[in-house]
Amino acid sequence: MPDAIKRELTFAQAVREALAEEMRRDTRVCILGEDVAEAGTPFKVLSGLVEEFGTERVLDTPISEAGFTGLAVGAAMTGLRPVVDIMFGDFLTLTMDQMVNQAAKIHYMSGGKWKVPMVLRTTLGATRRSAAQHSQSLHAWLCHVPGLKVVIPSTPYDAKGLLKTAIRDENPVIFFEDKMMHHKLKGPVPAEEYTIPLGVADIKRVGTDITLVGTSSMVQVALGAADLLAEIGISAEVVDPRTLWPLDEKTLIESAKKTSRAIVIDEGYHRYGVTAELASVIAEGAFYSLDGPVLRMGAMHIPIPFSPPLEDLTVATPRTVFEAARKLCGKR
Amino acid sequence: MPDAIKRELTFAQAVREALAEEMRRDTRVCILGEDVAEAGTPFKVLSGLVEEFGTERVLDTPISEAGFTGLAVGAAMTGLRPVVDIMFGDFLTLTMDQMVNQAAKIHYMSGGKWKVPMVLRTTLGATRRSAAQHSQSLHAWLCHVPGLKVVIPSTPYDAKGLLKTAIRDENPVIFFEDKMMHHKLKGPVPAEEYTIPLGVADIKRVGTDITLVGTSSMVQVALGAADLLAEIGISAEVVDPRTLWPLDEKTLIESAKKTSRAIVIDEGYHRYGVTAELASVIAEGAFYSLDGPVLRMGAMHIPIPFSPPLEDLTVATPRTVFEAARKLCGKR
Amino acid sequence: MSTASDRSDVGAGPGSDFWVNAYRQMLRIRLFEEQVNELYTRALMPGLAHLYSGEEAIAVGICEALTNEDYITSTHRGHGHCLAKGASPDKMFAELLGKEAGYCRGKGGSMHIADFDTGNLGANAIVGGSIGIATGAAFSAKHLKNGRVAVCFFGEGALGQGLLYEELNIAQLWKLPVIYVCENNCYNEYTHYSETTAGDICARAAAFGVLTEMVDGQDVRAVNAAANKLVERARAGAGPAFLLCNTYRYTGHHVGDINREYYRSKAEEQTWKTTRDPIQMHGAWMIEAGIADAAAIEAIEAEVRAEMKTAVDFAVAAPYPGPEEVEMHVYA
């Protein structure tokens, strides 16, 4: 990101601006989802778009996640570039057949003839007191499916640049937004047009003693932990893969080789999730440079509880990451 | 498994026998699925059950995977122990909401009051010339979801003992059967009643130089590789976790500590899948004993192609595992 | 739900005690929701809640046709169903506040209250998510021949979910004792149902051969009469039914949805509240029919207010679950 950008946007504003710009640029781009038009979604991320682009391009759908996702697959094959809005990432369950058995495979199954240039935007993240069916971070499932791309931005700047690229991509792309960042996280976003390529990690903070790989919401957590670690003389490097597929393995591995220690932090369930893949990549790629095992910090492997004091235990915090990192670095 | 069992059954026969025994033992057990009754499923795994137990307990459903899976969740909560048959594991996509947002979470969300004792049997595995929508091994998704248990047997003996345990379990259990093993794999199964606990790995072959962790179909592949390795003087230990959740981490780690090298082999897509979790567990747990990185061999990270020569490239074989193991052991 | 004594006079139509009780039940729901809004406004309640105010006649009219052993499933807008089926407000408020004394030990929250003792299989935060569960409970009832009936409450938004049609088909094929109760309160979140619902709602269910009726959802006597008929019919083995209840949601989609004029007018709200209020209408009828006088009605209100106040105080004072709870009840 260029230095000294003056303009600050929230995460939600950055997403909205990316959509608006792409919709102006390309009339084939349209938005489909529940309450996306006048209401601008319950998260108010899309407010204003229907006013500019009309109800022909910003369409309120029935509560039919499979239905309008499937429709988007067909629309993408036949000349449009739909952006589907799945309100909560938990509802991905209902779209899996259309995304996995259809969208992901059509290009391959047709021997390269048909393409499915669509984006599915959805949310992840807990601590919103929304309980077990509205707090999941299910991005690992989509990463597991060849044919899909998975984008998981952590800042307004990245969100805008990556979403624009995703919309221009010729493949189905899933775009995950942490719902707690929408209005709470602000950051610099230049007014000038830019895009960010998929598959390029970003080093959010340079360090020498330990690598903290964070995704989405967990990037801020890692940065918080890095601050705490700095206080005790440990220099942490924070690496944000930004896209989980394609995955910039090289940057992850190089960082771990340099620091010799790594912790991977993600908000998905702890087991069989994103942390396992990233940790495996690092453990294999940096094997001969590591001074300790690659540690993983996912969300606790339990359904997310409603009760606030319990829910707050389920996700990594700067403090818990700090503790783990300190131990891994052999400090008390 | 006790030595010197005389009786041999196919994998399908072992599954059927487990079901028949449990249905005799407990009238609450019933089977729901497409063409499960008179047809005994397209794979003929359930042949004969409707004749013994009648159409009240072996029910042909409409082609409504979400519908009858959801029905099973409710039936399990209210006094039955349904066994759902999802013909191809690829159709799990349609059941994800019911399995993940409902079955997996109800016990927790209700503070322990309601229980969901159900089993979902389905298939995995490629090389059947069934193409991209009928060849997937999607078990990693279910393993990622707390509240579910995942069983993935590799022999008729394990299949029978584990399925009986799964049916008696008080939780939703997903039971994966490799469709190529149903009629092709035979093995000893005692006539006497037995069960196998969930969460206990089995060492299928003892060795000292390298650990090959295999799941389901890949256990036979690992055993084949072990034979080839023996020929060049490398002693491979083959470990079968048998259940992926609960996971017997200890046995995996102990084996890798002993041999100092490990390869994990699974038929799911290569990235963000089961191999990543198992490799991470070993890489972390056996870190200080490992002589080389833990390697992973999943299915190629592509939709499964139809064309036989291409499809055959997608899955690990004794030969490819042998090559990887030989290299890892530093032999030419 | 009704007690034995209430139902003694069913033969001749419900007696006056029955209707006074129905009035009280509706009022309990109304005043419960008042307190919920209050808790939200006072920032004592974590997260959001969806109030049932205005729709009370449906939950009460239906549940008074059920026994304690019958089952219900409910929705994100579930407080009314829960109370009507017999839950006590103190444990409900405790659940809403995430306290250990709640029905789900605080782990479920507003959208997941379940009550084992009154056959409430749970509220559900997935629109349409409980339709399979209710159908499965009816399947159990038929299989176990215990004479129970299951009622599935859902909003008209769930008409967009394909699962509904899968279950209608199965329930009718297998003649399951389940009543699908569609609460058409005119809105899916912030969108009028006419924008999301093509054709004719009743025809959708009737097409599956399911007995279908429509009733004024503001008239508790009409709802109850319809429910009695359909429940008895289901109990007798004649199969499922679909009951469309037309109603109106008095407040926002959720607490905090205050500025609603972009999607519905204040005048519309006023008309429903002043001319179609189920509690007022029923009170007026009781007076007219000589079942109760104004004083008696006032006395009920005072009692219920006191009950709710006590219940709220209990919940506010109750402790949160301890941290050890977080990993309990993942598995049974």
Add this chain to the structure above:
Amino acid sequence: MSTASDRSDVGAGPGSDFWVNAYRQMLRIRLFEEQVNELYTRALMPGLAHLYSGEEAIAVGICEALTNEDYITSTHRGHGHCLAKGASPDKMFAELLGKEAGYCRGKGGSMHIADFDTGNLGANAIVGGSIGIATGAAFSAKHLKNGRVAVCFFGEGALGQGLLYEELNIAQLWKLPVIYVCENNCYNEYTHYSETTAGDICARAAAFGVLTEMVDGQDVRAVNAAANKLVERARAGAGPAFLLCNTYRYTGHHVGDINREYYRSKAEEQTWKTTRDPIQMHGAWMIEAGIADAAAIEAIEAEVRAEMKTAVDFAVAAPYPGPEEVEMHVYA
């Protein structure tokens, strides 16, 4: 599909060339499937295939009402649709054999043939899986105002999939130019549809306000007349339609499903084949109407047989894709 010259006389109803062509098209499908069965029997075809024999009048009657630019989606039983829409048999056979010369370079196989050039969006191995895609293609057509129409073919088994109802609702709300063609061949695999289908099929679609018609699926003229009407209506912007075609599957669910007597009688099969055959009936009508004589009909058969023979020979001789193909076309 029809060519410009065929359609010149549409005003006065199709002319004799049109009906001779329809005859030829049906025969091409029949003889194509004969060859498929032969390839299977000779163990030249990998995997399975689902033959369309007996149902030819539907694909041909419908596709002759379409232009090359119109879209279709198809099913696991898709050869007939593919041919009727204009594909050539040589590339189809090549696909069935997994050869690089196939429509999908051998990667799709029988259940996934797609043909970009004739608007065939693909066969689909997920029952009901293409209903969203067809609806989306119609969405594009409407959005891009290109006057195209989409036809969605599916078996009556897909009536069990909730997705159908989600799409019917959306298509009707948005007045999309899509025709849902339900091919009721009486069986879902090995189960008679009456065991899986409650109520009335046409009523299910009509309930959504979708114009619904039923037609004799063995009568190519009746199917074509209905299709012309519905297609023109959709093209004119009047919205979707549902066409129920009653038909019969002559052979097994798939090649190799030989012993069928446990689910349907030989007599039933014989009756359909001898009294309701679409090709025989149409041939007889042509003779009666003086459109063609027996010699002309025989000449057609000879030509088509020769065409199929050449096509099979081409496919058998064609090479498999090289191993480098396996990772191509995962992403566009």
